[in-house]
Amino acid sequence: MDPLLPEPEPLVSLIEALRRLPGVGVRSARRMAYHLLQHDPQGADMLGRALAGAVRDLKHCARCNSFSEDEVCGTCSNPKRDRSLLCIVETPADQNMIESSHGYRGLYYVLMGRVAPLEGIGPRELDFDRVIKRATDGEVQEVILATNFTAEGETTAHFLGEALGERGLRVTRLARGVPAGSELEYVDAGTIAWALMERKIT
């Protein structure tokens, strides 16, 4: 919906800026702007400061490439983590999901993206040389590919698997199958097909 009433310029700028957020269209952006200005000017101020602070203070961990305030992040410098395992994920959100399973105590590498030829994102853009260098530090024994099970995530895993396998590393992929707690009736056919193919003896 285009506004037909003349909107004041600072409001237009704020709505435009909010639209840069992923998943926010013009209608949500307008609602957010009204909300902040009318009901939460303190929130607007907080958000402004937090943005400036994050852009200024956050960099990428020299080892895992995730966001960090320090040269090396807390996870990478934690002596309790198993340095022989390296789990490669697309985003910090994926890293958090794996961590929340409580089933992993190794280290991570965060690609901050996935191979997406249509968007011009390939091995070079994702700096696969750096991933390979990290994985071949001599301590890593096994690399777990935990990119998404989407076409792009699979492509990314394929590329990485080839490159890392060549270098004599044990490369594994998260298991595919029916999600825990789900009813088969509501699971898609592709997942069922995978689950059948990779069925295990109990």
Added chain:
Amino acid sequence: MDPLLPEPEPLVSLIEALRRLPGVGVRSARRMAYHLLQHDPQGADMLGRALAGAVRDLKHCARCNSFSEDEVCGTCSNPKRDRSLLCIVETPADQNMIESSHGYRGLYYVLMGRVAPLEGIGPRELDFDRVIKRATDGEVQEVILATNFTAEGETTAHFLGEALGERGLRVTRLARGVPAGSELEYVDAGTIAWALMERKIT
């Protein structure tokens, strides 16, 4: 999902600040933060500036109460608008919707909220005295109540209708009925009931 990995403080602050936006939960906030930091630092900068600018430069129009850079907004100072009609809406978004119908050339008053007793928002919080003062300027002949057709919007309309009717103004309400272009099968029963009650001779 709570992050289990130690997140750097500037990132935590940014996620917290983004959560103040309406409709944004922790998962979306985290996705927005990653997106801005990884893929659109320029957007983060724009948003930070736009927030500061909007909070600094926007005030409320002295006549209609909507957001304005000036003492009186462009709509209220437009000599082509019919000063005998005053349409009362809850938000600037509602005002835009009415404007987009191209069916109204009068002026507006924007409540910037609605009566919501559970949230402690009553006639005083919405400054009904100011609404009444605006409507009784001597030029306004008719007040159109265009608050939402929700319980709270109806309550707001009821309060305003009483107060303005007492002062000899013609007070009207937007018509209720079946939305244009809709199939009866998909319209809720309450709307059908209203449309029946308020049926018109063709």
